Amino acid sequence: MRKPVQLKNFVIGAAMIAGCAFVTAPAQAEDLWPCEVALCIANPAGPMAVSECVAPIKKLYRHLAKGRSFPMCKSADGHVQFTRYGMELQEDCPAGTRTVYRDNDEGRSFGRNMRMCEKFVPTNGGFYSGDNEQFEYRIIDGKRVYGQVVTEAAPVRQKPRYLDYVVQGDSRRLWW
DSSP states (O other), rough: OHHHHHHHHHHHHHHHHOOOOOOOOHHHHHHHHHHHHHHHHTTTTTTSSSSHHHHHHHHHHHHHHHTTTOOTTTTSSSSSSEEEEEOOOOOOOOOOOOOEEEEOOSSOTTTTEEEEEEEEEEEGGGGOSSSOOOOOOETTTTTTEEEEEEEEEEOBBBOOOOEEEEEETTTEEEEE
């Protein structure tokens, strides 16, 4: 009479263990993702240079775009360290211009100043051309040069989100 009870307990125990295996398998796979991200980011050729890294890095982009924190690999040895992530909508100003920050034309900044690129453009060969207030002058090579200051919005960045991280002491920025 004891054997059917022991067999019943064995079957129930085996079913519980099998059920736990199914429950923990996805959790273990999910725990690998932060480590995949760390390995892919550490690749000097770029985070998506290897085809196996495309899916984990795209998942990282979606994850961070939702405002979630950077995933940390629990078994990492500290070679990849996350520092910060954010968003920059505009590129740096091109060479030969200087960066200035201004409100928009209506005087409203919508919570932030616009990055503008400003450059001095000599007119009429840099000679004075009448009493016009739109012209300014600059001293270039010891001579007074007249011209206009042209201001344009900085170029729009195609990939505005960034992730700053450090791999073995080397600081890197990843744009997406």
